[in-house]
Amino acid sequence: MIRAKGLYKQFGRHAVLNGADFVAERKKITYIFGTSGGGKSTLLKILIGALKPDSGEVWYDTMNITQLSGRDLDPFRRKIGMLFQHGALLNSLTVGENIALPIREHTPLDENIIKIMIKMKLELVGLRDFEDLLPGQLSGGMKKRVALARAIALDPEVVFFDEPTSGLDPIVASVITKLIADLNRLLGLTCVVVAHAVDEAMRIADKIVILYMGRVLAEGSPAEIRASADPLVQQFITGSPDGPISFHASSKDFREDLLVDR
Amino acid sequence: MKNIFGYVGRAFITFLQDLSSIWHLFRETIVQAAVIFTDRKKLRQARLLAQVDEIGTLSLPLVLTVAALLGIALTVLISFELKEVGGLSYIPGFVAVAVFREMGPLITALIVAGRIGAAFTARIGTMKVSEEILALETMAINPVRFLVVQRFVGLLLSLPALTLLAGFTAVFGGFVYGSTRLGIRPDTYIRETLDVLTFTDVYSGIIKASVFSVVIVMIGCYRGLVVEGGAEQVGRSTMSSVVSSTLAIIVLDTLMTAAFYG
Numbered sequence: 001m002i003r004a005k006g007l008y009k010q011f012g013r014h015a016v017l018n019g020a021d022f023v024a025e026r027k028k029i030t031y032i033f034g035t036s037g038g039g040k041s042t043l044l045k046i047l048i049g050a051l052k053p054d055s056g057e058v059w060y061d062t063m064n065i066t067q068l069s070g071r072d073l074d075p076f077r078r079k080i081g082m083l084f085q086h087g088a089l090l091n092s093l094t095v096g097e098n099i100a101l102p103i104r105e106h107t108p109l110d111e112n113i114i115k116i117m118i119k120m121k122l123e124l125v126g127l128r129d130f131e132d133l134l135p136g137q138l139s140g141g142m143k144k145r146v147a148l149a150r151a152i153a154l155d156p157e158v159v160f161f162d163e164p165t166s167g168l169d170p171i172v173a174s175v176i177t178k179l180i181a182d183l184n185r186l187l188g189l190t191c192v193v194v195a196h197a198v199d200e201a202m203r204i205a206d207k208i209v210i211l212y213m214g215r216v217l218a219e220g221s222p223a224e225i226r227a228s229a230d231p232l233v234q235q236f237i238t239g240s241p242d243g244p245i246s247f248h249a250s251s252k253d254f255r256e257d258l259l260v261d262r
Numbered sequence: 263m264k265n266i267f268g269y270v271g272r273a274f275i276t277f278l279q280d281l282s283s284i285w286h287l288f289r290e291t292i293v294q295a296a297v298i299f300t301d302r303k304k305l306r307q308a309r310l311l312a313q314v315d316e317i318g319t320l321s322l323p324l325v326l327t328v329a330a331l332l333g334i335a336l337t338v339l340i341s342f343e344l345k346e347v348g349g350l351s352y353i354p355g356f357v358a359v360a361v362f363r364e365m366g367p368l369i370t371a372l373i374v375a376g377r378i379g380a381a382f383t384a385r386i387g388t389m390k391v392s393e394e395i396l397a398l399e400t401m402a403i404n405p406v407r408f409l410v411v412q413r414f415v416g417l418l419l420s421l422p423a424l425t426l427l428a429g430f431t432a433v434f435g436g437f438v439y440g441s442t443r444l445g446i447r448p449d450t451y452i453r454e455t456l457d458v459l460t461f462t463d464v465y466s467g468i469i470k471a472s473v474f475s476v477v478i479v480m481i482g483c484y485r486g487l488v489v490e491g492g493a494e495q496v497g498r499s500t501m502s503s504v505v506s507s508t509l510a511i512i513v514l515d516t517l518m519t520a521a522f523y524g
Binding site (some may be wrong): 048050071073074077078080082084085086088089090091101102104105106108150 | 303307389392393394396397398399400401402403404
């Protein structure tokens with residue numbers, strides 16, 4: 001179980017996270033939504049221990065991630081996998097070597113077994129024929145699938161996904177969404193997904209967390225979120241341009257800004 | 263006036279911070295190198311010889327061409343004056359000493375800093391920007407061990423060897439010019455060179471080259487690891503890497519020459 005308590009993070013004078021609390025249950029799929037620039041990526045970086053919050057804590061079972069740094073984080077990191085937004089595959093290594101990387105690093109397994117494992121993981125994401133290609137030779141969607149194969153190479157307990165379907169065509173996006181659901185159902189993985197796509201979340205999520213202005217606006221099952229009477233929540237799930245959430249990110253009055261030098 | 267003091271003060275503090283970070287990186291590199299050299303599997307994965315090949319072998323044509331031309335230019339330059347006073351027989355010794363003690367190590371290091379140091383920064387900086395380094399950390403793989411150690415060992419082996427070869431090539435360049443254009447008999451040229459050149463001249467050059475290789479790797483990798491943002495920062499960091507390593511090489515060269523022969 002992952003529990004975030006009162007996370008606060010400020011960049012310059014802008015508070016990106018402003019006391020966010022939520023829980024991601026074991027073996028469940030938790031989707032985290034939010035407006036662009038609403039602190040989702042920051043939250044994800046804090047959850048994997050790559051960034052320290054200004055205050056607040058993240059607990060993974062009995063481990064307080066926020067108090068660990070450097071090599072002390074390694075035991076936690078061996079239990080997690082992360083799918084980065086653009087894949088973050090190592091461009092100098094082939095697809096197969098990318099997947100083999102964590103296996104070679106953390107297990108004493110023989111090369112022949114590693115080769116079989118690579119094929120198994122690639123089969124899971126449907127790219128068994130692409131083992132010897134370099135990431136630069138793959139499309140965006142393929143890169144993400146290879147990155148997913150790498151994220152699950154060591155059979156982690158939790159996989160974090162940073163916008164797994166953004167920038168993909170609808171078919172590949174559905175394939176990835178189905179993969180997330182399958183991983184959760186077949187392998188019992190805990191999935192924490194940061195995303196924009198409401199429809200896919202409503203389809204496969206066990207729990208949805210909506211971040212707004214650095215805080216958790218609503219939290220619950222897709223049915224509970226859909227039934228929420230809060231107009232902010234409704235605007236999120238319907239994606240309506242009209243509503244209490246403005247698309248203007250500026251804090252200053254427009255008229256004041258225009259007339260300031262006159 | 264106040265601004266100048268502020269600027270100089272800030273620049274000095276940044277310089278000290280960089281120096282301290284580079285020192286930490288150096289220590290971590292030594293620790294991680296020890297990890298690699300005590301683990302046969304990791305040693306095989308590090309592909310040290312491939313690095314020597316990439317750094318050393320591929321720099322060879324450029325370094326040798328420059329060294330040969332340098333030897334010729336040096337001979338032309340000093341023969342101009344020595345011819346007047348009938349001191350042509352001093353040329354072989356002078357060229358050999360100048361090349362092995364000073365010009366060879368300096369010119370080779372400057373060429374390698376421009377060719378290899380810049381490539382280290384650009385490569386590692388791009389990896390930082392595309393989250394590849396964060397991905398390594400998330401997989402509990404130490405980025406210093408994965409990216410810095412092999413470059414460190416590769417350059418530590420390559421640069422002294424390149425320097426030595428550059429020295430011999432420059433002396434050969436001088437020999438060709440001296441024996442064909444200045445009328446110094448080949449056997450006299452060789453005897454004069456061997457009479458003057460001592461073992462200290464050669465090994466002081468190798469010590470210099472070893473120090474320069476540490477400087478080039480540390481500055482190159484450090485500037486890459488601290489890149490934040492995008493392509494523009496990678497470019498800026500690469501430029502600053504070449505500028506600072508060039509400066510560091512020249513300053514250290516002066517100090518070492520003074521220490522060895524002052």
